[in-house]
Amino acid sequence: MTHEIELVVNGNQEQLSVEPRVTLADALRGQLGLTGTHLGCEQGGCGACTVLLSGRPVRSCLMLAVQADGDDIETIEGLGRVGASHPLQEAFLQQRGFQCGFCTPGMVMTVLACAREDRNWDEPELREHLAGNICRCTGYDSIVASAAEYLRAQGKWTDSPEGTS
Amino acid sequence: VKSAAFDFVRATSIDDVVRLLATEDARVIAGGQSLLPVMAMRLGFPSLVVDVNSVAAMKTLAVEAGRLSCGAAVTQTAFYQAMTEHVPHAELFRALISHIGHDAIRNRGTIGGSICHADSSAEWPALVLVLGAEMQVAGPAGERVIPAEEFFVGPFMTVLEPGELLTHVHIPLTGFTTWGFYEVARRAGDFALAGCVVVADADRESVNEARVALFGCAGVPLRLRELEDLVAGRSWPDALQAVREFRFEHELAGDLHASSEARAHLARGAIRRALTSARDRTDQGEQR
Secondary structure, three states: OOEEEEEEEOOEEEEEEEOOOOEHHHHHHHHOOOOOOOOOOOOOOOOOOEEEEOOEEEEHHHOEHHHHOOOEEEOHHHOOEOOEOOHHHHHHHHOOOOOOOOOHHHHHHHHHHHHHOOOOEOHHHHHHHHHHOOOOOOOOHHHHHHHHHHHHHOOOEOOOOOOOO | OOOOOOEEEEOOOHHHHHHHOOOOOEEEEOOOOOHHHHHHOOOOOOOEEEEOOOOHHHOOEEEEOOEEEEEOOOEHHHHHHHOOOOOOOHHHHHHHHOOOOOHHHHOOOEHHHHHHHOOOOOHHHHHHHHHOOEEEEEEOOEEEEEEHHHHEEEOOEEOOOOOOEEEEEEEEOOOOOEEEEEEEOOOOOOOOOEEEEEEEEEOOOEEEEEEEEEEOOOOOOEEOHHHHHHHOOOEHHHHHHHHHHOOOOOOOOOOOOOOHHHHHHHHHHHHHHHHHHHHHHHOOOOOO
């Protein structure tokens, strides 16, 4: 049996008809065409599908679309566009924070949520926080550098004593 | 990895949930952080999934008369944020929760879900065991209360009967003055290879009484009563020596990640570190 749901995605009111077994990730990609949210493992392990639910990061593969009825979702498409990138996307560009780009939307959404928290981050804290997002290309240094650049610009960064990033 | 088809209902009261759980093969979903992978990998095929996130009575969190009563559908993040300095031993809960998965998992995953999923490498089952918490359960025959000690019966198995729902967890906050927590995992947020949570009545010099639980070491969380007897009434150096020499009564789990012997080594290390941090905490005026 399908369910009629309403949710706000990147500020747009959306109405969807979904089978209960459809995940939020599949609804975003398949029904709304928002394929920037990537599906890696589909079992919560990789973090590529991370989106923001009421401003907090969640795995969109571990949430049913029907559970998101009435919720506010932000995806990578809500940030910027080619030629008008978001400062966080710009930081990833400047610091070469990606290679194949598969994990990037999840990384960006995760760091975006970090920057909205009322606290500062240092490198060990950021690295531990990003442990939920797997990258198979970069070795993480450039991702951490990208995130640090953005967080610093937002006044949310504390340099570690060694000043490693 | 896509789930088989199922029906879905968003319940709004405990009675609602219990009524719906009478359906054959019905399952409760809260955060879904364990259930959805199980379903996606087709290890589980519920015919009906009952969402409890809109059951207000299961979202409550109250500290009263030395105990903490937590609705089963409270998320890890909500619980963590409620652990302010006004809550006795708040830092114990914060330390433990920060080891559960990752931020994105904790934003959805719930206390009750973690306890009912009963993964033996999970943190909450060991914590409720060591603190002597009680599980408040609703079912077709009415309510019952189950001590944590009787709740976990095997890997991913609890004493809950089909049709029963964990509604609240009641956690005593008294009977100990210090605590320690240590977890060994290959990556922050990964499943524990071995972990230990300790609560103790102790001062800077010695342990009066300690309760010790392990997770990630067997099919269920383990309470180490034999070791507790060995450390009770001992000075800290003697208590830590007793851990070094401790031989586990049963062989610990061996798997791809650690042989039984390796796990026993990691477990002893985790216990020692948890106890050491409990000792160090007595210096910091943690006692209440």
